[in-house]
Amino acid sequence: MASPARTLLLWFQNGTRLEIPLEAIVELAGARYDDMQDIVISPYRDSFSVPSLDVDIYVPGLVASVLNISVVRNFARLGGSKTSPKKRIAARANGKKGGRPKGSGTAR
Numbered sequence: 001m002a003s004p005a006r007t008l009l010l011w012f013q014n015g016t017r018l019e020i021p022l023e024a025i026v027e028l029a030g031a032r033y034d035d036m037q038d039i040v041i042s043p044y045r046d047s048f049s050v051p052s053l054d055v056d057i058y059v060p061g062l063v064a065s066v067l068n069i070s071v072v073r074n075f076a077r078l079g080g081s082k083t084s085p086k087k088r089i090a091a092r093a094n095g096k097k098g099g100r101p102k103g104s105g106t107a108r
Helices: 059-066 071-082 085-098
Strands: 007-011 017-021 048-051 055-058
Touching: 017 059, 048 059
Parallel strands: none
Antiparallel strands: 007 017, 048 055
């Protein structure tokens, strides 16, 4: 009998799937098949827990750790570029106050 694959498969709402070898996840590298039978997804669907191992994993952090950092930066930039009525109102209010504050004068 073949042993089960030692991978974590994540399905995202847009249909994308990401398969990650358990060995690439420090917290789950030594997990046995039985340990992985009881995974609890958070209500916000941004993290999951493996109670038998006392492990909690934040999915965006997991994805960032296994993907190239430039890919993660692109995702972050896309998220920051999203607009909403609340963002527009806040930007206008901040502009009336003089805009974004100047740096503290420290070298970058």
